[in-house]
Amino acid sequence: MELSWNGLLQKHRPPVIEFWGTLLVQLVFFWLPSLFYLALDHVAPNLSQRHKLQPRTKQPTPAELKDCLKVVFRNQLLSALIHISLLSLGGLADGKPTYRFDASLPPLDQVILDVLACVFLREVLFYYAHRILHLPSVYPKIHKVHHRFTAPVALAAQYAHPIEHFFANSLPISIPPMILHCHVVSFWVFLAVELLETTTAHSGYDFLSVLAEKHDAHHEKFLINFGTIGLLDWIHGTDERTRQKRVA
Structure with missing residues (x-):
């Protein structure tokens, strides 16, 4: 692997490697999972319905999915x-x-270690950006x-206003590895x-129920689960359990 990496460095400038490597990670770890989740309705409808978190009546229409695809491409x-x-x-x-x-x-x-540190910094940046939104x-x-x-559907993760996509989706992922001056491979793993x-x-879907259920609840109830790992939601009392206790 190191020989291949050194060969890549000799043939291409770092900005070129960074751009195309980042694009490849997007393709493999965003588009393939998104299309996989969308395809489940057609290739395994019974399995799909058993694991859907919300009823069929709330699912997006084909027209909404088409619009989602256009917006995600644009972003x-x-x-x-x-x-x-x-x-x-x-x-x-400065070169x-x-x-x-x-x-x-x-x-x-x-x-x-790099990925864990980046996940923590991303949580901070995303949580407060999300609260502002x-x-x-x-x-x-x-x-x-x-x-x-x-x-929501997987593809809708990047269905957003361009301002939101830049400040809440892109920057919280780009900034942490820049601050830590990570190796580009660590950045790609973090991005993935x-x-x-x-x-x-x-x-x-409830395949990884904690992640999906928390964000589904956010889309349904709006004022809970603003973060991803739950740390700042717990600190600020915006996790679902804390809010339920306060209401009770």
Whole structure:
């Protein structure tokens, strides 16, 4: 693997590797899971219905899914254009890549530590961005787009207003590995983990019940479960159990 990595470094500049590697991770860990969850209704309808968290009457229509596909394509194209622009500007500024491109690949324990640290920082950034999106002055103009799907599907994880997609979806994932100056491979592993988490959380299925049930409850009740790992929801009392105790 290290020989292949060094061969890649010799043939291509770091910004090129970063861009295409990130695009490949998006394809494998966002599009494939999203299409898998969508296909279940057609290839295994009985299995699909047994594991759906919400009834058939709440599921999105084919027209809504088509619109979802268009919006997600638009958001990913916008992200790609911004990514290319930032890589170009970074190269003009100092020639240094955003992440580390060491000749040696990071050891497994370092990758795990990097990913755990990035997950924590992403939780902080995403939680507060998400809370801002639910402010009465912001929600109707921006975040209401994402909440169109009261019974979410995996593809709808990136169904959002462009402003939300940039500030709540993209930046909380891009910033942590930049702050920690991670190896680009650690960034890709972190990105893969987060994409799998968000597609599963929005899938509408109970296969990984904790993730999906929590986010399904957020789409249904709006004012709970703003984070992903639950730490800041617990601290701020916005997890479902804490709110139920307060109401009781």
